[in-house]
Amino acid sequence: MPSPAPPSRRLRARLWPVFTGQSWAALLPAAMLAGYWLGGEPALIAVAMLGLGLVAMGRAGASRRPGGAVDSVTGLMLRDEAEQRLDRLLSGPDGPGRTACFALSLEGLDDLSETFGPAAAEHAVNRVSARLAAALRGTDALARLPLVGLAVVVHPLTRADLETLLQIAGRLIRAAREPVALAGGTAHLGACIGFCLPGRAPAPGGGAMLEAAEAALRAARAAGPGSIRAYRPSMHRAGAARHETERTLAAALEAGEIRPWYQPQLSTDTGRLTGVEALTRWHHPERGVLCPDDFLPALVEAGLAERLAEEIRFQSFSALAAWDRAGIDVPRVAVNFTAEDLGAPDLADRIAWELDRFDLAPSRLTVEILESVIAAPGDEAVARSIAALADLGCAIDLDDFGTGHASLAALGRFAIGRIKIDRSFVAGIDTARPRQDMVAAILGLADRLGLDTLGEGVETLGENAALAQLGCGHVQGHAIAPPLPFAEMLAWTMKHREKLARSTLGAPRAPPPCGGKTA
Structure with missing residues (x-):
């Protein structure tokens, strides 16, 4: 292992960037003024010339440095340069058996940004980065990784075994956990770490070693805050399978294979169609029609939930516009919104733009929200989005009512217009x-609160008749119609209109491939 640099050289290496970087450029006017007061005009000119020369030298050095781009928040090197540094170390005489790599995620940044603002989160990242650097040797290097957090490129160690790397990882986690003082309070972040031992990467090169550390980090994050994991080949296989699943789902979304089916909702007073609910299905080219339980968890884990929501809205609004052109009266479409959807601050603006794109009034969209979403305390962003959508003119339905323990106060606070009585009561x-007594009590409560009602999961004509007699305003379920693809929904609507003209509602149909309703 090469001998460490003498203290004077290490000090010069630390101070040189200060005097040749942006920090010195910012201080140059003050230095010029001080020179003028202390030594007059000759001193002012000397300081100015010296300062400009240092800045020019710094810029020239940066332009010659390989991979000179840095992270705009922390000033740390980026992934490409970290891989290049690992390549150089691994190709050296000591590197292959002594060089290691860590990948570290900072936990709690999203909450910090939401509470104190993005600037506070950036400040916290800077402070933690400085502490991590202080916990490392001067020859080690930190890099910023997109989405994940930070990487540590470890200069060859005297002993790079599991015990040594676990000790380093523990030191880094302790540094990341130290409180960060903010203008409005104190931030407490956590960390997870994955690392790759020398010689354990699945392939040669710095890129493979860094990817291995990231695979270990994913396993650490799955285990919970503060976890540390060393890379194992099984992690790479699991990561490869996950990437393939993500790629397949993304391709299915792009190809339009994942699209909504529509389940009719009828008025119990008139029998007329009052709306449809959009329910997601995957038309898999080999496995046939798949229900959400078969693919939605993987899709969410792949980070494609927002893309799916946009696609379902696009196709639902396209269907409404097509039904309008065909002269078919479908008053509105109900689309499910998750807590993550509702947490987006610009959601109402995006919905308004999407509706305007299809020349649809906001009243044509029903926003369906699970009762468990409004039962969760303290999410003001969700409340603001729901209020904004209601102000826009969208209808708000509370789905699965009676199962999520929402308070009565929440019904008014979240601008709910209709409650959907869960299948377990129907x-x-x-x-x-x-x-019957339970549903009668729910209907009485809704009537007192001025809320409309819909019974969902109606499987028989007897259940349909009972809900109508009790005063439930709308019904939805297989006794009316199963979820239908667009073409079949168009045909069903025309047949239902003919049946209404003859004052009959028709008989229940056999269940589709997905059985009962699944959002």
Whole structure:
């Protein structure tokens, strides 16, 4: 292992960037003024010439430095330069058996940004980066990784075994956990770490070693805050499988294979169609029609949930416009919104733009929200989005009512217009007196609060009739129609209109491939 640089050289290496970088350029006017006061005009000219020369030298050095681009927040090197540095170390005489790589994620930055603002989060990242650098040797290097956090390129160690790297990882986690003082309070961040031992990367080169550390980091994050994991080949195989799943789902979205089916909603007073609910299905080229339970968890984990929501809205609004052109009266489409969807501060603006794109009034969209979403305390961003959508003119439905423990105060606070009575209350209501009493109580509450009602999961004509007799305003379920693809929905609507003209509602149909309703 090469002997460490003498203290004077290490000090010069640390101070040189200060005097040749942007920090010195910012201080140059003050230095010129001080020179003038102390030594007059000759001193002012000397300081100015010296300062400009140092800045020019710094810029020239930066332009010659390989991979000179740096992270705009921390000033750290970026991924490409970290890989190049690893390549250089691994190709050296000591590197292959002694060089290691860490990948570190900072936990809690999203909450910090939401509470104190993005500037506070950037300040915290800077402070933690400085602490991590202080916990390392001067020859080690920090890099900023997109989405993940930070990487540590470890200069060859005297002993690079598992015990030594675990000690380093523990030191880094302790440094990241130290409180960060902010203008409005104190931030407490956490960290997870993955690392790759020398010689354990799945392929030669710095890129493969860094990817291995990131695979270990993903395993650490799955284990919980503060976890440390060393890379194992099984992690790479799991990561490769996950990447393939992500690629397949992204391609399916782009190809339009994942699209909505529509389940009709009828008025119990008139029998007329009052709307449809958009329910996601994947038309898999080999496996046929897949329900959300078969692919939605993987899609969310792949970070494609927002892309899916946009696609479902686009196709739903396209369907409304097509039905309008065909002279088919479908008053509105109900689309499910998750807490993550509703947490976006610009959601109402985006929805307004999407509706305007299809020349649709906001009243044509029903925003469906699970009761568990409004039962969760303290999410003001969700409340603001719901209020903004209601002000826009969208209808707000509370889905699965009775299962999420929402308070009565939340019904008014979140501008709910209609509650959807969960299937667990509707099943067998025509024969079970306790369920009749429960639904009657829910309907009475809704009436007092001025809320409309819809019974979902109506599987038999008896359940349909019982809900109508109790005063439920709308019904939805297989007794009416299963979820239908666009073409079949168009045909069903025309047939239903003919049946209404003959004052009949028709018989229940056999369930589709997905069985009961699944959002």
